[in-house]
Amino acid sequence: xxxxxxxxxxxxxxxxxxxxxxxxxxxxxxxxxxxxxxxxxxxxxxxxxxxxxxxxxxxxxxxxxxxxxxxxxxxxxxxxxxxxxxxxxxxxxxxxxxxxxxxxxxxxxxxxxxxxxxxxxxxxxxxxxxxxxxxxxxxxxxxxxxxxxxxxxxxxxxxxxxxxxxxxxxxxxxxxxxxxxxxxxxxxxxxxx
Ligand code: GTP
Ligand code: MG
Numbered sequence: 458x459x460x461x462x463x464x465x466x467x468x469x470x471x472x473x474x475x476x477x478x479x480x481x482x483x484x485x486x487x488x489x490x491x492x493x494x495x496x497x498x499x500x501x502x503x504x505x506x507x508x509x510x511x512x513x514x515x516x517x518x519x520x521x522x523x524x525x526x527x528x529x530x531x532x533x534x535x536x537x538x539x540x541x542x543x544x545x546x547x548x549x550x551x552x553x554x555x556x557x558x559x560x561x562x563x564x565x566x567x568x569x570x571x572x573x574x575x576x577x578x579x580x581x582x583x584x585x586x587x588x589x590x591x592x593x594x595x596x597x598x599x600x601x602x603x604x605x606x607x608x609x610x611x612x613x614x615x616x617x618x619x620x621x622x623x624x625x626x627x628x629x630x631x632x633x634x635x636x637x638x639x640x641x642x643x644x645x646x647x648x649x650x
Contacts, residue, residue: 458643460501462525468518472555476521481650482529482562486583487569489513489535492599495633496569497522497530500642513538519556528650531556531563537579557590564649565593567642572598572612572630576619584620595627595645596620602632 466476485493490513497507508515520532566587570576587594598616609630617628627645631638
């Protein structure tokens with residue numbers, strides 16, 4: 458997709474702040490620092506519309522990015538970040554629950570994992586959680602630039618196996634650095650728009 462317009466509509470912490478209207482939404486979930494915001498930037502070819510950081514915990518709110526006036530990418534704060542208090546974690550849990558359980562315009566969730574590592578307990582929990590709410594899940598195994606090409610299939614297989622993914626759920630190798638997987642990702646996203 459050629460993105461000609463991308464803008465942040467709102468950073469929301471609760472339902473009443475979500476954008477109105479009926480545009481479809483694609484949300485990004487995944488461990489903190491895994492590359493969710495970088496994924497958005499790469500797809501829309503903007504260096505830093507979605508704020509990224511080498512330190513985990515950069516995205517703290519539900520950030521709604523309107524793309525071509527056609528749909529929203531929703532950047533969701535990451536999990537598995539050690540330096541958060543119990544109270545903050547509870548707040549995070551409530552914010553996600555409210556979003557994933559009630560948002561009717563949410564069409565699919567891109568679960569971003571790190572291709573180099575076995576999916577974590579938190580990744581497995583998130584995958585199961587999303588499936589429990591009958592959401593369509595697409596796994597994006599990012600940072601593919603950091604592994605030898607020859608290992609890719611093996612790592613993708615491991616991701617599938619550890620998450621116990623449904624056969625029909627896609628998993629795509631991706632890199633925000635090289636753009637690998639970008640067309641494949643758009644291909645899946647377009648099916649929901
Ligand atoms: P939170 O907002 O904290 O949840 O993190 P995030 O998932 O949005 O991660 P972010 O996009 O901010 O990226 C975290 C770090 O990983 C940054 O230093 C990025 O440059 C780096 N990064 C993201 N994607 C890739 C990738 O595909 N390859 C490489 N080599 N680095 C990446
Ligand atoms: Mg982020």
